[in-house]
Amino acid sequence: MKKRVVITGLGVVAPNGVGLDAFTHAIKKGVSGIKKDPELERLQFSCQISGKPEISTELSLQYFSELELRNFNSTGILYGVIAGIDAWKDAGLTMEINEEPDWDSGTIFGTGTSGIDKFRESIYKIDDFQTRRLGSTAVAQTMNSGVSAYLGGKLGLGNQVTTNSSACTTGTESILMAYERIKLGQAKRILAGSTSDSGPYIWGGFDAMRVCTFKHNDSPEQGSKPMSISASGFVPASGAGALVLEDLETAVARGAKIYAEVLGGNVNSGGQRGLGTMTAPNPVAVQKCIKNAIENAGIHQKDIDAINGHLTATSKDSLEIQNWSEALGRKGIDFPYINSLKSMVGHCLSGAGSIESVASVLQLHQAFVFPNINCEDINPEITALIAESRIPKKLIETELNIIAKASFGFGDVNGCVIFKKFKS
Numbered sequence: 111m112k113k114r115v116v117i118t119g120l121g122v123v124a125p126n127g128v129g130l131d132a133f134t135h136a137i138k139k140g141v142s143g144i145k146k147d148p149e150l151e152r153l154q155f156s157c158q159i160s161g162k163p164e165i166s167t168e169l170s171l172q173y174f175s176e177l178e179l180r181n182f183n184s185t186g187i188l189y190g191v192i193a194g195i196d197a198w199k200d201a202g203l204t205m206e207i208n209e210e211p212d213w214d215s216g217t218i219f220g221t222g223t224s225g226i227d228k229f230r231e232s233i234y235k236i237d238d239f240q241t242r243r244l245g246s247t248a249v250a251q252t253m254n255s256g257v258s259a260y261l262g263g264k265l266g267l268g269n270q271v272t273t274n275s276s277a278c279t280t281g282t283e284s285i286l287m288a289y290e291r292i293k294l295g296q297a298k299r300i301l302a303g304s305t306s307d308s309g310p311y312i313w314g315g316f317d318a319m320r321v322c323t324f325k326h327n328d329s330p331e332q333g334s335k336p337m338s339i340s341a342s343g344f345v346p347a348s349g350a351g352a353l354v355l356e357d358l359e360t361a362v363a364r365g366a367k368i369y370a371e372v373l374g375g376n377v378n379s380g381g382q383r384g385l386g387t388m389t390a391p392n393p394v395a396v397q398k399c400i401k402n403a404i405e406n407a408g409i410h411q412k413d414i415d416a417i418n419g420h421l422t423a424t425s426k427d428s429l430e431i432q433n434w435s436e437a438l439g440r441k442g443i444d445f446p447y448i449n450s451l452k453s454m455v456g457h458c459l460s461g462a463g464s465i466e467s468v469a470s471v472l473q474l475h476q477a478f479v480f481p482n483i484n485c486e487d488i489n490p491e492i493t494a495l496i497a498e499s500r501i502p503k504k505l506i507e508t509e510l511n512i513i514a515k516a517s518f519g520f521g522d523v524n525g526c527v528i529f530k531k532f533k534s
Contacts, residue, residue, distance in 0.1 A: 115292045116532060118366040119201025119354030121193040121303075122468045125161030125347050125455045128169070129196065130472075136454065137469055137480040138505050142331040143455050144345050150317075153310050157322035159330035161347030161456035162308045163189060173264075181245040184225035189350035189461070190257035190305035191264065194219060197352035198265055198301060202366055211268025214298035214360075218272055218287045219258040219352070220280035221304060222460035225251035226311045257305055269297045277519030278420070279377065280304045281351060281463025285527050286375045288355045298360045303352035306461035313346035319389075321424060322346055334457075335484040336421040336450035337431070337492055337501060344422040347456030351464030353471065368532045369475045373407035373512070375527035376400075386522040391426065393433050396524055400437035400516065403526035411438040414446045414528075415510045416479055418470040420518045421450035422457050428491035430518070435495050445496040446514075447506070453483045463517040463525065470515045474531045479506040 120130055125143025127133030136143070147160040165188060170179060173192050182188070194217065198205070203215075228251040232244050250256050255273040262271035270291065276283050281304035288300035306312065316322050323343035326333035335341040361368055378399045380392025404411060417434060421427050434448070435441045451466045458465055473479060481504050488498055509531075516526040 112293050113295055114358040115289050115355055115372045116358050116361050117353050117369045117372065117471055118356045118361050119197040119203070120369060120468050120471060121196030121200060121352040122465055123163045123189040123193045124349045124465050125163055128163050128165065130200065134472055137451065138478060140481045140483045141454060142483060144330045144333050146330050149310055155310065155317045156320070156324040157317055157343070157346065158327040159333050159345055160313065161345055161458065163349045165192070181247065182251065183228040183231055184251040184256065184307070185227070185309065185348065186221055186224055186305045186307035187251060187257045187260055189348065190219055190221070190303065191260050193305070193350040193352040194261045194301055194303060195264065197303070197354050201354040205265060208266060211266050213268040216267050216269030216271055216297050217258050217261050217301040218270065218274060218284045219261055219301065219303050219305070220274040220284040220460060221254060221257055222275060222277065222280065222306055223312065224254050224256045226307045227309060228252050230311060261301060275460065276523050277521055278459060278462055279517040279519035279523045279525040280460040281465065281467060282515060282517040282525035282527055283377050284464065285353060285355065285372065285467055286377055286525060289372045292355055292357050299354060299356040301352060302355050303350060304461050304464040305350035306348045306459040308348040312348070312459070316346060323423070332484050334423050334453050336423045336453050336482065337427050337488055338423070338485050339487045339489045341423040341427065343424055344452065345456030347458045349455070349458045349461045349465055351461065351468040353464065353467060370471045371530045371532050373409065373528040373530050374403065375525065376403035376406055377525045378402070379524065380522040382522045388522070389520055391518050391524065392522055393429060395522065396433040396518060397437040399524040399526050400434065403514070403528055407528035409512060409528065411440060413512050414438065414514050416447040416473065416513045418466050418513060418515045419448055419450050420516055422452055428489050431492045431495055441495055443497040443499065445500045447479045447500055447502060449480055449482050449502060453485060467515050467527065470513045470529055474510050474513055474529055477507060477509045479508060479510070481505050
């Protein structure tokens with residue numbers, strides 16, 4: 111008997127809001143978290159703006175001890191632990207320290223890299239013959255699974271504790287991996303999510319590729335323009351999102367608040383064949399991913415009320431809309447509402463899918479569609495396919511039943527998850 115899987119907890123560390131309340135307020139009001147970045151300016155990046163969550167030392171000390179924070183230099187782990195613990199507490203779960211691990215609970219928490227600044231610091235020490243001064247946590251901070259290892263220890267998780275990594279698809283993939291494990295009865299709950307480090311050593315390669323905007327260094331809040339004809343590249347960003355997935359029976363038995371149900375989804379790859387490359391999506395695979403996600407969820411294309419797209423503010427946005435339109439067999443006014451959180455926060459890379467999934471679930475739970483900001487001049491290639499009214503520029507308060515969330519990443523990898531408003 112396959113289990114129904116629901117979402118009982120949310121946590122988020124985003125450039126425009128740290129914590130669920132601040133983030134919800136920001137996305138409803140269309141608040142940008144993108145700012146001028148003095149370090150990128152100093153290093154003469156073409157793009158000198160970014161989206162970085164603001165984390166004070168006082169806030170960090172609510173999640174880490176002073177000893178843990180000594181020689182700690184991994185922003186991705188910091189963001190992930192804060193988002194993860196917030197989601198855990200939001201689900202009404204305790205952090206009691208027991209001798210026995212919690213065998214029923216685990217985490218699948220993804221990232222692209224871990225502790226890039228710690229890695230740089232360690233390299234300099236090694237080259238300066240100071241290997242013994244690296245400290246005992248250098249490995250934990252720089253190993254890719256560092257974020258899940260930290261969460262596993264803080265929460266005493268005894269089920270699967272692992273980190274997945276699939277570029278910008280990472281967060282969406284982690285949710286689907288957690289969904290599958292719970293559905294098959296191998297865990298009662300999984301903390302799913304993803305995170306991304308901040309800083310020039312993460313973002314430099316993208317700047318070198320000329321895929322980041324350079325036209326808004328003096329107007330940062332207008333820098334991220336998904337679906338706009340004047341879009342000039344994405345804004346580099348960072349952060350983390352976390353969701354507690356749980357089997358329905360367990361959630362109901364403990365009286366948990368239920369945000370939404372995960373109906374299913376799909377992950378695939380275009381194999382870098384056809385039009386697919388390391389950096390460009392194969393449209394055949396993208397459409398297949400969406401269609402297979404819908405089939406796996408047991409719904410019809412017409413059932414989707416809204417889409418939270420990948421939509422990075424590059425030349426590929428119009429292709430993404432075309433892929434959605436063809437996969438759903440819907441166009442014009444018949445197309446679902448579609449929005450891009452990246453208009454407010456930039457592209458959080460490996461953290462994007464989970465942060466955007468938190469935003470998607472909030473829309474279902476609180477009955478709204480958040481606005482696309484910086485989208486006054488929609489690309490005519492997009493309006494040739496779908497009605498402009500389907501791209502909301504202001505908050506819309508409306509009941510939603512089903513949202514599709516998709517992510518498409520470097521390596522020609524795709525993920526699409528289907529969320530549904532919970533009905534017992």
